[in-house]
Amino acid sequence: MTKVLIIFTDLDGTILDSETYSYQKAVPVINILKENQVPVIPVTSKTRLEVETLRQSLQINDPFIVENGSGIFVPLDYNHLTLPKSNQGAGYHLHRLGCIYSEARQGLEKIATILNQPLRGFGDMSEAEICQLTGLSSQEAKQAKAREFTEPFLTPKKVTPERLNEIVQDLGYRIVVGDRFCHLLDAGAGKGKAVQWLVDSYQSAQPNAKITTLGLGNSPNDLEMLEAVDLPIIVPGNKGIHPGLSGKGWQVAPAPGSQGWAEVVRGVVLRKMGL
Template sequence: MTNVLIIFTDLDGTLIDSDTYSYQNAIPVLNTLKNNQVPVIPVTSKTRLEVETLRQSLQINDPFIVENGSGIFVPLDYNDLTLPKSNQWGDYYLHRLGCTYAEARQGLEKIATALNEPLQGFGDMSEAEICHLTGLSSDEAKQAKAREFTEPFLTPKKVTPERLNKIVQDLGYRIVVGDRFCHLIGAGAGKGKAVQWLVDSYQSARPDAKITTLGLGNSPNDLEMLEVVDSPVIVPGNKGINPGLSGKGWQVAPAPGSQGWAEAVRGVVLSPP
């Protein structure tokens, strides 16, 4: 039986350093994975345009999961998966788990009405405002604003996460709550669901193979992904493990960011069978 390893990874603070946005420490390991034909699949809150830019820089040609598990993009020329010809989205096959961007915008309006409080999403902001709030460059803000399935919005300060979650669920959506931004996503979306769909697709294409999955993340936003992979790895921040991921008993990378990512992956790829 053939053994097939698939790596699922968060980007910011995991494969990419939080402070410098560098991934140079991971390049040698990424090259080894590519030579060994090990898929490296980004699983991120970023948009398709943001991930496309990064994939070009990293020379990764595998599928990728965007906007918190709302959309799975598989290149049309990707030969490791057998997928239907329908649902073509540009140069990709798209499997959508979440809602459309229009539906996310409508949902944000409904939530604001239910809260009786204005909510400001990316669709309400200019690129300059997004640059100011996030520290992104103008080009990066333009890519971040190119939403296709979800709507980030400023986290309301006067609303408890519990109340916000209840209203969102009652309206048929899900939410990922952050310190600065929340992400409104469709009820069927999620990083764990998206990862599982891709694993099942790989298994269908290779029914005689034994598929093993490695997942790397750094925040509670990655929890659903880490729960469905065979080998979850927590990448710590500069101040240690995110409290939302502590106490899981999972492997912890030996260093923050891309250095820790590289060392953790190297330990799996180069370990004896």
């Protein structure tokens, strides 16, 4: 039986260092994975344009999951999956789990009405304002604004996460609550669902293969992805494991960021595939 390893990975604070966003320490391991046709699949809240920039830098051509599991992009020249010809465009097959961006914007307006307070999403902000709030460059802010499925918005003050979740669920959405920003997405979307769809697609393309999935993340936003894989691994921050991921009994990378990512992936690949 053929053994297949698939790696799903968060980006910020995982394969990318949290402060410098460098991935250099992971490059030698990524090259080994490419040489042995092990897919490295980003699973992120970032947009397609943001992920495309990273994929070009890393020279990887595997599928990727964007905007918290709302969209799965598979390059049309990717030969390891057999997908229907529908939903093709811009060089990809798109499998959409979430709503489109205009629907997310409409949802944000409804939430603001129910709360009786204005809510400011990326669609309400200039690139300069996003730069100021996030520390992104002008080009990075432009890419971050290029939403296709979800809407990040400033986390409202004096509203509990429980109340916010109650409202969005009643409207048919879900929310990822952060300290500074929340992300509004369709109730049908999610990192775990997106990972499972891709795994099923790989299995359909290779019905006799034994597929093992590895997932790496650093925050509670990665929880669904980590629960969906065979080998979940937590990448710690500079101050250790995020409290929201503690107590899971999962393997922890030996160092933060790209160094920890590289060391733990190398160990798993060596153990699983003898590379």
